[in-house]
Amino acid sequence: MLAFILKRLFYAIPTILILIVFSFLLMHSAPGGPFSSDRPLPPEVLANIEAKYHLNDPLIKQIWTYVTGVVTQFDFGPSFQYKDRTVNEIIGQGFPVTLTYGTISFLVAVFFGCALGITAALNQNSWLDYLAVGISIGAQVLPNFVMAPILVLVFTLWLGWLPGGGWNGGQWQYLIMPVIALSTSFMASIARIMRSSLLEVMHSNYIRTARAKGLTKREILFNHALKPALLPVISYLGPTFVIMITGSVVVDLYFTTGGIGQAFVNSALNRDYSVMMGITILIGCLTILFNLIVDVLYAWIDPKIKL
């Protein structure tokens, strides 16, 4: 197990390096630059600025400087857009925000998604099944950019219960709407995967044997059916967790949480190279880490899988 984990972590190094070089080249190939603006800068001014940010160096040298800065000092450089902030500060400020509402949304989505899926599967073709499937389809087709304004309309404008946006250090009133908006569609996907995988397990031979031996429904579910049925759900949850904790642009924009999702999109639009690279690397590392965790969980759940 330990050897497996070490091997995977070792493989992560070239993966991240390729990610850095590829994103760097892709980013620089986009038209325009961080300092192109509506009123073009006089050439001597532009030259001063490019020299300050080392943008006049050859691309290969820029990549080298960047990678060595990241590896040796964990320094992701200054933001090109925000003059008094570094990339480390921007991520340090935005990531805890998305991590907070992302993790809560994840837990909410997993809990309600599994509950809906299990209820539907255990009561297949009954009204409970139709209700659960109906709820999850409804949640799936309602995208969060529609959901967010509706939530604000109801809870802020009509009922006056919740603030229409902001973060305020993550007080619970400010968390409710972002969590609902972010979790619903993931909850729906989890419910669908849970339902179909549990149905498949419940129709398998060993469950029939268990039933024939006179085990209660409860014993069958918790002792025999649930664990194997969770496998497809878990492989979905790994990347989903990364997506959720690195934030949703819609949630960040609409509820002005100050999260990292908005910073990522803004950096792409502003060609804020250093911020874009920083967040790309963060997402890359998290994806690799959680894929590894999923694999380890797999082995723990299903002894047939050898690492």
Next chain:
Amino acid sequence: MKNSYSWVLTTALTLSLSASSVLADLHPVTNEVLADEQIFTYRVGDEYASIDPQLAEDVQGGEFIRDLFEGLMNQNSDGDLVPGVATHFDVNDDNTIYTFYLRDNAKWSDGEPVTAGDFEYSWKRLADPATASPYSWFAEEMGLENVEAVMAGDMDTSELGVTALDDHTLEVRLENSMGHFPLMTTSEPTFPSPQWTVEEFGSDWTKPENIVSNGAYVLTEHVPQERSVRSRNPMYWNDEATIIERVEALVISDESAALTRYLSGELDRTEVPSGQFNQLSTSHPNETVTFPRLCNYYYFVNLTESTHPALLDPRVREALYLAIDRDVITEAILQGGEFPAYSFTPEATANFLPPANPARDLTQAERNARAVALLDEAGYGGGAEIELDLLFNTSESHSKIAIIVSQMWKQTLGVTTVLQNMEWKTFLEARSNQEFDIGRAGWCGPYNMASSFLDLMSSDHPYNDAGYVNAEVDQLLTDAKVSEDPTANFTRIEEILATENPILPIYHYAGVYMMDDSLQNWPVNNVEQKWYSRELYFTAD
């Protein structure tokens, strides 16, 4: 006896105290009853990129800097010059040497006096190539002596035409005569920065825990992408006249989300989303505010080699200019109180006399008829041979306008338009490479003079992506810089533009806000929208 004396004294004291507490709730000038809570909360669409006076170039940053710092001169609510840190100034006969006299009670928020040396340091900092300020072109605009050589790094900053003669006297030497120079000292890049703080903290000096400023407010909180708070500065020389205690700016990118939060009472001011003005002015008549701004929305015609050959004929350009029905665009599409534009310079600009413009006085049917005739005359009757690339950047209203204009050209002239919608930075690149026939542009004058628009028409202006060259216009602009009264020059340039039509003006912007009706003294007559929180106040309901 002694007792009764002390009784009288106590009563008098009590009376005077209660009188002053009643007075404290009234506005000192207008005598209106003031609200108990004086906190102004408004929406900004984007996080500011910087609040360093010499580095900031965005509107949001500018609004912060005007509250946090104070320059030599300020603008009043009509946009006229009033004293700031300087109480007055002298100028020599040919408008090349200005001497500003600074008040002796101006202080930084750390208690240090504000001196002429602070301004000298800051202006040199603006031009210094080591600062690498994207706004350093403003130093060039100011025409300071030796500024070009300093910016290019060929000359030391000590050669720049600004010198502190003593702590309270600042001498400014200009390359050329410039009558409107004092107006420029109301612009944020000329505001002072505290040298000792800048040197101690480097680029971190503008963070709330480090910043030292000399304006009516200090920055007390900044949560990037969420909110920032500026609080009253007790060290400000005129602090007793300030009424608003705290100003909170909330970053809300989405206009509709901002409107919802305004309606739920979280904000005192926000922008009206495009197309919603009519409805909101009916439902909230006391809260919708609209006023002219010094901005122009226009299309410009590519006049370089890469253009469609038909566009090199001024008659074709005039036909395109005439066939745009501006009333439809302002009244049916934008609906925000915008003004149809027939000239480049907005009519609200100070000392600007628009030339007689026949197109303005015609009906649209007459304009269309004339446009068709012009196109015939140019040999492109029916318009079938003309297919134009119309370039604009992503935005709902840009795309609405581009669609309707292309439809107007198709219906009236038979000209086909291919719409090219691009993301902002890609758009800038395509525009500067002249990869278009017609391009969208918008321009807000950096100061209230016709030259802040018409300078764009000079053949060497960096914003002249259209490649328009006219020797007479260049000469008129050069002469205007040294002229006592350049009004006639500007009128003549507009006349030339009206015959050559290198640009097709569409509308002049209006400021369209939802504003709490107890918020008073918003400078609606200040066309540059230079507002200062210290002049605002809330009245009791």
